[in-house]
Amino acid sequence: MTSRAIALDVEQVAVRFGGLVALSDMNFTVGEGEIVSLIGPNGAGKTTAFNVMTGFLDPAHGKVSYRGATLNGLKPHQIADLGLIRTFQRTSVFPNDTVYDNLLIGLHRQGRVGLFEAILGLPRGRASERRLRERAAELVEWVGLERRAHDPAGSLSYGEQRLVGVALALAAEPSMLLLDEPVSGMNASETHTFVELIRNIRDRGVTILLVEHDMPMVMSVSDRIVVLNYGRIIAEGPPDAIRNDPDVIEAYLGQGAARA
Amino acid sequence: MRAAITILALAAIASVPLWLRDPYLLNALITTGIFIIAAMSLNLLLGFTGQLSLGHIAFFGIGAYVSALTSLGFDIGLPGGFRLVHEPWPPIAGLALAILVAGLCGYFVGLLSFRVRGAYFVIVTISFAEVVRLVALNWVELTQGPLALTNIPSIAIGLPGLGELTLRTKLQNYYLVLAVAVVAYLLIARLVHSHFGRAMRGLMENETLAVSVGIDVTKTLTLAAVISAAIAGAAGSLYAHYIRIIDPEVFAFINTVTMVIMVISGGKGSLAGPVVGGLIFGLLPVVLRPIMAPEAQWIAYGGVLIVILFVLPRGIVPSLAQRFAKRKRQAATVAPVAFSERAKEPA
Numbered sequence: 001m002t003s004r005a006i007a008l009d010v011e012q013v014a015v016r017f018g019g020l021v022a023l024s025d026m027n028f029t030v031g032e033g034e035i036v037s038l039i040g041p042n043g044a045g046k047t048t049a050f051n052v053m054t055g056f057l058d059p060a061h062g063k064v065s066y067r068g069a070t071l072n073g074l075k076p077h078q079i080a081d082l083g084l085i086r087t088f089q090r091t092s093v094f095p096n097d098t099v100y101d102n103l104l105i106g107l108h109r110q111g112r113v114g115l116f117e118a119i120l121g122l123p124r125g126r127a128s129e130r131r132l133r134e135r136a137a138e139l140v141e142w143v144g145l146e147r148r149a150h151d152p153a154g155s156l157s158y159g160e161q162r163l164v165g166v167a168l169a170l171a172a173e174p175s176m177l178l179l180d181e182p183v184s185g186m187n188a189s190e191t192h193t194f195v196e197l198i199r200n201i202r203d204r205g206v207t208i209l210l211v212e213h214d215m216p217m218v219m220s221v222s223d224r225i226v227v228l229n230y231g232r233i234i235a236e237g238p239p240d241a242i243r244n245d246p247d248v249i250e251a252y253l254g255q256g257a258a259r260a
Numbered sequence: 261m262r263a264a265i266t267i268l269a270l271a272a273i274a275s276v277p278l279w280l281r282d283p284y285l286l287n288a289l290i291t292t293g294i295f296i297i298a299a300m301s302l303n304l305l306l307g308f309t310g311q312l313s314l315g316h317i318a319f320f321g322i323g324a325y326v327s328a329l330t331s332l333g334f335d336i337g338l339p340g341g342f343r344l345v346h347e348p349w350p351p352i353a354g355l356a357l358a359i360l361v362a363g364l365c366g367y368f369v370g371l372l373s374f375r376v377r378g379a380y381f382v383i384v385t386i387s388f389a390e391v392v393r394l395v396a397l398n399w400v401e402l403t404q405g406p407l408a409l410t411n412i413p414s415i416a417i418g419l420p421g422l423g424e425l426t427l428r429t430k431l432q433n434y435y436l437v438l439a440v441a442v443v444a445y446l447l448i449a450r451l452v453h454s455h456f457g458r459a460m461r462g463l464m465e466n467e468t469l470a471v472s473v474g475i476d477v478t479k480t481l482t483l484a485a486v487i488s489a490a491i492a493g494a495a496g497s498l499y500a501h502y503i504r505i506i507d508p509e510v511f512a513f514i515n516t517v518t519m520v521i522m523v524i525s526g527g528k529g530s531l532a533g534p535v536v537g538g539l540i541f542g543l544l545p546v547v548l549r550p551i552m553a554p555e556a557q558w559i560a561y562g563g564v565l566i567v568i569l570f571v572l573p574r575g576i577v578p579s580l581a582q583r584f585a586k587r588k589r590q591a592a593t594v595a596p597v598a599f600s601e602r603a604k605e606p607a
Binding site for chain 2 (some may be wrong): 028054075076077080085093095097101105111113115118120125128132161172180
């Protein structure tokens, strides 16, 4: 683990909403090709941390960098251009478009052609369009939604919409993927399939940072776990160490349980 | 099927002047056509990016004035005793400049207001149109103010081997407007079906998700505003050279409202919507005139709009398309629906 190059580096990040301290002095790193999970009770600041890393929120203090580039002050689409792509807890699809069209929108970064090439239908524009359509079909197949490809994404079940959300993020060709509670609302077998999917994504060389409540899933998939509580990191380490860490048990179950 | 409908409709529209000789009706068709081009440009913003430009007539009017002044020439005093003199250029150069200047205005208005969007965009566009109207009204030296710019020359096009052809007759102008409308339609169709159009749709449906996959909000919306304004400017130029007289009344708010009605009734976000809505509301006054008093005409106009939106709430074209699709699906595919229901359960 120590031999890995650092992909994402979060240094002394603090976020305040008025008087409320959402994050204070957060420091951690994610190595290239690693699967790291960020866990903690509700309101611990996990989603806030995600929003800072992806440019949806400016930190009051501290610095986030990805592969050596500082992310502070960049807009979300500029951060996406660096290969850092996220998914969302709730709104994860373009509801009125078909699944296939969703992925075409997601392929935005791959489809950039000049305005005139697009409007005049020049060969280069057409070739690019053909490539995008092939890639979208591949992605639909990869998340196993071929049968729903031409249904509006908004009509899919919750679990299927989450899959579309992940496929959308993959369409943007991430080098690092940030997943915000991807299996919440999924049943056990859907979760199991999803874990396979995450491993598969990592094997393609994509670094993964995961926010999740489903502990068995987190324990089985993560290389390393970072535990947040009240905006501060209280523990960090491999799953086995975290499982037995008294501070973590206390944060989740309360003091009585930790003493027992 | 769809292509066949388009070609048939186009052939029907193109054949109109061959059997319709009434100059009054032909005139109504030409002005309606010009307004349909403007409505198509409004639809690009309203229907495909979700931004309502309630000052869209400003781009139309700017196109009209730029084109008229380019072809008439002007001589104005500038601060410091300088004079700016412009000799008349051919009207076709006016058309090109109208497109350029209107597009540039679209760029600045877009850049200013897309930082905040939504209601702010509506307010900025309304104010912009009002400011431009006041300039046109009060800069008498340039625009003649309420006295209007008159004797605007007709558009002339150079034909290889045949020399210049000046488009004076209604018949010629009909085909000119039709040609520009077809080009505008194709341009918008290509744009919304391209990578740029998908970025617009993504932003309209779920902006947070769209930016997270790398879509640049400001760039995408500004591009839509520039192209929309440029097309409106072209429509304004056609208007100036056809009517051959323009005054600041061209900037009246009611003209924007007419465009919005055309887009909403025909169906925003549908390419054919503004054409269908435009034909209905452009020609309704013509149909009503012989049978109703002027006051009653406006009431009937409003009544038709209400009925359309009540029966077909998403606009004529999308509502009908949806109904056809539903009927087709019911007729053909009972089994696959059950199949996809089963597909929801993970293996």
